[in-house]
Amino acid sequence: MAVALLVPITFSMEPVAGLIMLTAIYTSATYGGSIASILVHTPGTPAAAATALDGYQLTKQGKASKAIGVATISSMIGGFVSGLALLFLAPPLAQISLMFSAPEYLMLAIFGLTIIGSLSAGSMLKGLASGVIGLLIGTIGIDIVTGFPRYTFGSISLESGVSLIPALIGLFSLSQVFIMLENQKKSDKKSSIERKIGKVIPSFSEFKRVFPTILRSTGLGVLVGTLPGAGGDIGSWVGYNEAKRFSKRKEEFGKGNIEGVAGSEAANNAVTGGALIPTMTLGIPGSSTTAVLLGGLMIQGLVPGSELFTTNGHLTYAIIIGFIAANVFMGIVGLLGAKYFVKILDVPQNLLIAIIITFCIVGSFAINRNIFDVWVMLSFGILGYTLRKTGFSTAPVILGMILGPIAESSLGQALVMAQGNFFTYLFSRPISVLFIVLIVLTIISPLVLRIVKSKRKSVDKDASA
Amino acid sequence: MTNIKSLHQDVVSGVVLLIITIVFYTQTVDLPERAAMFPTFVLGLLLFFSIAIIIMGVTKTIKEKKGDPVYYVEEEERLKFKTIKLPLVFLIILAIYIVAMNFLGFFVTTTLLIVLTLYILHSRKLTTCIFTVFGTNLFIYFLFVFLLNVNLPQGIFF
Numbered sequence: 275m276a277v278a279l280l281v282p283i284t285f286s287m288e289p290v291a292g293l294i295m296l297t298a299i300y301t302s303a304t305y306g307g308s309i310a311s312i313l314v315h316t317p318g319t320p321a322a323a324a325t326a327l328d329g330y331q332l333t334k335q336g337k338a339s340k341a342i343g344v345a346t347i348s349s350m351i352g353g354f355v356s357g358l359a360l361l362f363l364a365p366p367l368a369q370i371s372l373m374f375s376a377p378e379y380l381m382l383a384i385f386g387l388t389i390i391g392s393l394s395a396g397s398m399l400k401g402l403a404s405g406v407i408g409l410l411i412g413t414i415g416i417d418i419v420t421g422f423p424r425y426t427f428g429s430i431s432l433e434s435g436v437s438l439i440p441a442l443i444g445l446f447s448l449s450q451v452f453i454m455l456e457n458q459k460k461s462d463k464k465s466s467i468e469r470k471i472g473k474v475i476p477s478f479s480e481f482k483r484v485f486p487t488i489l490r491s492t493g494l495g496v497l498v499g500t501l502p503g504a505g506g507d508i509g510s511w512v513g514y515n516e517a518k519r520f521s522k523r524k525e526e527f528g529k530g531n532i533e534g535v536a537g538s539e540a541a542n543n544a545v546t547g548g549a550l551i552p553t554m555t556l557g558i559p560g561s562s563t564t565a566v567l568l569g570g571l572m573i574q575g576l577v578p579g580s581e582l583f584t585t586n587g588h589l590t591y592a593i594i595i596g597f598i599a600a601n602v603f604m605g606i607v608g609l610l611g612a613k614y615f616v617k618i619l620d621v622p623q624n625l626l627i628a629i630i631i632t633f634c635i636v637g638s639f640a641i642n643r644n645i646f647d648v649w650v651m652l653s654f655g656i657l658g659y660t661l662r663k664t665g666f667s668t669a670p671v672i673l674g675m676i677l678g679p680i681a682e683s684s685l686g687q688a689l690v691m692a693q694g695n696f697f698t699y700l701f702s703r704p705i706s707v708l709f710i711v712l713i714v715l716t717i718i719s720p721l722v723l724r725i726v727k728s729k730r731k732s733v734d735k736d737a738s739a
Numbered sequence: 740m741t742n743i744k745s746l747h748q749d750v751v752s753g754v755v756l757l758i759i760t761i762v763f764y765t766q767t768v769d770l771p772e773r774a775a776m777f778p779t780f781v782l783g784l785l786l787f788f789s790i791a792i793i794i795m796g797v798t799k800t801i802k803e804k805k806g807d808p809v810y811y812v813e814e815e816e817r818l819k820f821k822t823i824k825l826p827l828v829f830l831i832i833l834a835i836y837i838v839a840m841n842f843l844g845f846f847v848t849t850t851l852l853i854v855l856t857l858y859i860l861h862s863r864k865l866t867t868c869i870f871t872v873f874g875t876n877l878f879i880y881f882l883f884v885f886l887l888n889v890n891l892p893q894g895i896f897f
Binding site: 397399403406407413417419422425427451452453455456625628631633635636640643645648652655663664665666678681682685686 | 777781811836841849853871
């Protein structure tokens with residue numbers, strides 16, 4: 275959103291300066307989203323939603339600074355490496371994604387959806403149901419193929435679908451306000467959150483613990499980012515999920531594990547550089563934000579493609595190196611500022627409530643400049659609050675809303691391409707087979723792990739008996 | 740006999756989901772086949788989940804009756820009117836606020852909203868109130884109106 279709002283300012287700037295500013299804001303906003311996620315459980319960007327899971331738990335335990343420290347270092351490494359990837363891998367990686375077609379996108383979307391199942395902290399059934407609710411919301415609006423309005427109930431504003439940002443603000447921020455409100459009388463004026471500042475920079479042993487996660491998430495993030503249509507939101511969930519799968523302390527996930535913060539933060543910043551690869555080489559934006567960046571690029575008269583790396587190479591490489599430097603500066607500012615960011619927790623909760631409500635309203639209005647989105651935000655606030663109070667989760671709803679339309683359009687195209695033999699067609703494509711394997715693994719691995727765990731428990735019991 | 744209050748709220752959630760499924764299905768019937776394909780599939784999934792959740796809720800109800808503990812995860816809790824009273828009040832205030840914004844303009848209604856919020860939440864110190872109102876409004880004006888050229892709704896005053 276920040277990128278979208280700032281594009282007009284770059285019109286009058288020099289191409290290199292303007293574009294470095296946009297890419298720098300892109301990566302910093304992705305990182306900045308984590309701060310609000312960690313401190314007040316209101317992700318500033320969809321990509322930061324996964325960070326909220328463990329980050330907010332850490333804040334509750336009085337380890338907010340540590341969470342921000344880990345998030346900053348992870349984001350910096352993720353962004354920095356993705357910048358290098360952009361610099362060196364842009365041409366060869368663009369070749370792989372050229373091979374992507376409808377079946378692969380379909381598989382990518384299904385892969386994203388299966389992640390939902392393993393994400394829900396409480397009931398897997400309710401987690402999956404929340405995802406399906408998201409899918410259903412994603413179908414609202416005019417059907418692209420037939421041009422028929424679906425589930426608009428006569429409203430013209432709904433014909434273009436439910437806007438993602440207002441829905442996100444409602445589901446996460448406003449629902450959080452409602453939850454803060456119900457505790458107002460119980461906890462008087464003091465919030466129940468501990469406000470210890472603590473150390474920002476993680477200890478060496480902690481760093482050693484999260485480092486493999488950072489590297490893994492960075493790799494995954496760059497890869498996901500390169501795939502058009504899969505943005506930081508999907509990247510951070512994949513990173514979080516894999517961090518959980520590989521962790522030795524799985525049971526701590528969702529209860530405040532720094533590996534969870536590192537897993538999603540390294541991934542979502544790694545996505546930024548990755549997403550710039552197809553944007554700059556093919557003109558296919560990897561996310562909605564890079565779509566805006568693409569606009570910013572074209573406004574300056576720079577056309578994506580090989581020309582960008584040859585004729586306009588001096589501009590392009592300056593922008594890329596600026597982007598890499600921006601990631602380093604972001605890390606430094608983040609580490610120095612972490613202590614002050616945490617201060618936001620010192621603001622009395624009732625003031626915070628008043629201010630967050632105002633920003634929910636102005637934020638959902640400003641994105642499309644219409645009042646209907648404010649109503650959308652309010653409705654999703656009610657939805658999010660109800661879901662959270664009844665044991666459902668809000669994150670899968672957003673994931674469903676993002677992936678639903680991708681799944682639908684690529685399913686339609688894949689069916690046409692397959693000419694009848696849908697499954698044989700899927701299995702004849704190596705990349706889609708790879709995705710099928712990943713999907714099956716994601717579904718089976720929690721079940722297998724549960725069986726292994728229960729067996730181990732019974733073995734332990736036998737041993738102790 | 741079982742009355743509604745002794746039912747576990749999962750039963751209610753499941754039934755609500757089921758009703759949503761049915762309402763959306765009635766809207767799907769009139770769609771062309773191609774446009775209805777994916778939504779029908781999604782509604783099928785939702786039907787499955789709503790029934791599964793109802794069954795889960797019934798099992799929990801039986802468990803509760805036997806006196807076995809039923810666990811609530813994270814923010815989930817047995818909903819009581821007392822808990823949701825203040826959120827409900829704010830829901831109404833926000834609805835009125837959005838409607839009023841069209842007549843009075845963004846900054847006037849926002850000022851009223853902040854004052855009202857702080858009053859309800861027992862922050863009745865005049866200095867805090869003035870500080871928050873001016874701080875928030877100035878920040879929004881500077882960022883959105885001055886820097887980003889967003890035309891916030893204007894009312895009869897300004």
